[in-house]
Amino acid sequence: MGFEVLLKGSNMLRLLTGLLVSLKISMISVVISIVLGVAVGIMMALKNPVITVISRIYLEIVRIMPQMVLLFIVYFGSTKALGINLSAETASIIVFSFWGTAEMADLVRGSLLSIPVIQYESSMSLGLTKLQTYVYVIVPQIIRRMIPLSINLITRMIKTTSLVMMIGIVEVLKVGQQIIEANRKVSPNAAFGVFLVIFLLYFLACWPISLLSKYLEKKWEN
């Protein structure tokens, strides 16, 4: 079935190192997305007409452009059009942060606008200052809504980073292909085992995170 290939030498270790490459890229992108996304989201909630138009266009671009197309534009396009030579890692971090920021900003905007006016009014009538209102009333509620959704973004980011293989980063799928090619003669059926293991590896990486996100969402409902 091809599983024996993975037990030879350090093949399994190589696969895991490959997975770490994708995980590293997704973690860096998630951190950047969350920081930028919160800032952009707050700006979007301000309802400034210029910002609204710009952010609409930005969100629509992210909504309809496949991440793979963005990757190609940044990786191949930037070299050709601008003469900048980006490394594949940098290009993928730029693209995933661009995408993640939009997702995050939309979530922040949504949860900011979903806080009922009554919360602001009651805090005011209790004599809280504007700063106190935000620190003690509004922000804790927003964070509770945001955390499960941002955790969910992590799993989506991990899944999307499997695309970086297409611009030549050696991650888990590429390593898998290398292992299969190297053992073509000895175990011709390696493809089944190796790809099944990669499938399960991704599942093991994402499943606990989505369970956590679901759990927190249920726990903090209202």
Next chain:
Amino acid sequence: MNQEVINSYIPLYIEAFFLTVKIGWLGIMLSLIIGVLAAFVIHFKVPVLAQISKVYIELFRNTPLLVQLFFIYFGLPKIGISIQAETCGFIGLGLLGGSYMAEVFRSGLEGVPVSQTEGALALGLTQRQLFTYIIFPEALSQSVPGIVANVIFLLKETSVFSAISLMDLMFTAKDLIGLYYDTTEALFLLVVFYVIMLLPVSFLGNYIEKKARFKTLGV
């Protein structure tokens, strides 16, 4: 950008566009069917099938399409199941989408208030009438925003097909860049064709969402 180059590329892109759209929509149809079936099975707690559906949903929601396609296209032939690239793309997209659609339908079914069921039973509707006239239409209208988001997501995911050498838009662009090195033109056309494919869906989706929201009852 060179006009001549663009003109010579357009026919290739049109061909790839139709292939992408064809497989994309076939995959979406399959995903809707799988999604509805899985959601029903879980909602009605059919023994065994419900558990299988749950495992299936978790497995496919937590893995990338690229990995699923690699397994189906390169892995399965090794145990004797050979599938053509086109069929493989269609099946892969359907399975991935099915797990997402199932979640949407399931939360739609759960979202129908109990008072609707009670009201219908009080009016003397049978179980079957209750389901076909009350629960299903309401669950469907609640699921519309989720379905629209998933349709756009799945059409975007078609860009992964190039990895299993399907001649889709992405593959054509990559091929042309490699052959003639006119990167700017090839990428420009790639963006244009994806906009043509997805912008109408995005607008239509917004419109349908608004329409469906009016039809929601009891809220």
